[in-house]
Amino acid sequence: MKENVFRVCIAVVLFLVLFACDGGGDVNGGGGYNFIDQDLKGMIDGVSWTYEGTENGGRGAEDFSEELSIQIYSVAAGGTGPCDLLPFPAGSSKVLFTIHVPPASAVGLYELGWDVGQTVTLNFDGSSNTICSEGAVEILSVDIGGGLVTGRMVATFDDDNTVNGNFTVTYCP
Numbered sequence: 264m265k266e267n268v269f270r271v272c273i274a275v276v277l278f279l280v281l282f283a284c285d286g287g288g289d290v291n292g293g294g295g296y297n298f299i300d301q302d303l304k305g306m307i308d309g310v311s312w313t314y315e316g317t318e319n320g321g322r323g324a325e326d327f328s329e330e331l332s333i334q335i336y337s338v339a340a341g342g343t344g345p346c347d348l349l350p351f352p353a354g355s356s357k358v359l360f361t362i363h364v365p366p367a368s369a370v371g372l373y374e375l376g377w378d379v380g381q382t383v384t385l386n387f388d389g390s391s392n393t394i395c396s397e398g399a400v401e402i403l404s405v406d407i408g409g410g411l412v413t414g415r416m417v418a419t420f421d422d423d424n425t426v427n428g429n430f431t432v433t434y435c436p
Contacts, residue, residue, distance in 0.1 A: 296399045298415045305426035307356045308387035331362040331369045357386045372401045383418035393424040410434045
């Protein structure tokens, strides 16, 4: 009798171990983060913010040899192209972050946090910065020859400062 109870307990424990952990609820496979399949958007300083795509998204990714710096605007940066180092576009808010590895090897998931030295900054109208340390950035591709970087992110400070979605930016060597 005791042996049967012991076997049932072992079977229950094994069942729980094998089937109770499903990966944290991430529907798109990025380390347990709930990346939403949409253009990057959210709230910056309590104001609705939307990334408008590569053509309207501003400067994009810059190659600083040992790191990849990305700035994503809500309005076009103007000038002769997305790689212009022009002043902050008037009336624009932006999302910016730096991946601290060479661009050619930047593909991967980067968890946000003070302890790992990775954050995302939400800049409101060029005047205030909110630093998000919760969430993740995933760089999906870096096409140096084709001039594009694609990725997705979920970055949160609070309900008034949060972004989630996909982005494609121009790569500026």
